[in-house]
Amino acid sequence: MPLHRIYHPPSAFSAADKAALSESITALYTGRGLPAFYVVVLFIPIESDSFFVGGKLTEKFIRIVVQHLARQIPTEEGKKVFSDKYENVIAPFIKEKGFDWEVHVEEVPSDMWRENGLIPPIKNPEMEKEWARLNKPIPY
DSSP: OOEEEEEEOTTSOOHHHHHHHHHHHHHHHHTTTOOGGGOEEEEEEOOTTSOEETTEEOSSEEEEEEEEOSOOOOSHHHHHHHHHHHHHHHTTTTGGGTOEEEEEEEEOOOTTOOBTTBOOOTTOHHHHHHHHHHTSOOOO
């Protein structure tokens, strides 16, 4: 499951922005065959009196933390390709609106990951394709 936590000032995103950005982020993964329901995007507003960067209050900064469980990116080139694609996806919503931002990706072992109590079929590509087709976990 890719989990995206986006910490932002309350006025940074409209409801339409949130929907469009989450759809664009999801497409990064479904384009590589992962089920859409693996992708979770959380928009976490931080009040202006609680958002500090470098010890100073800010209203123009967005912090994104991504956790990858379903797949890890094994090569430096792959990491660069993903990072570049991610930057392109977020640019219209962040860079082009004049925000500063920071993104980091954590690659977390998947051995304790469950979807509706089921172990995701990451070692069973045909079942994972079925999960993607149905867009939900099913027993196997």
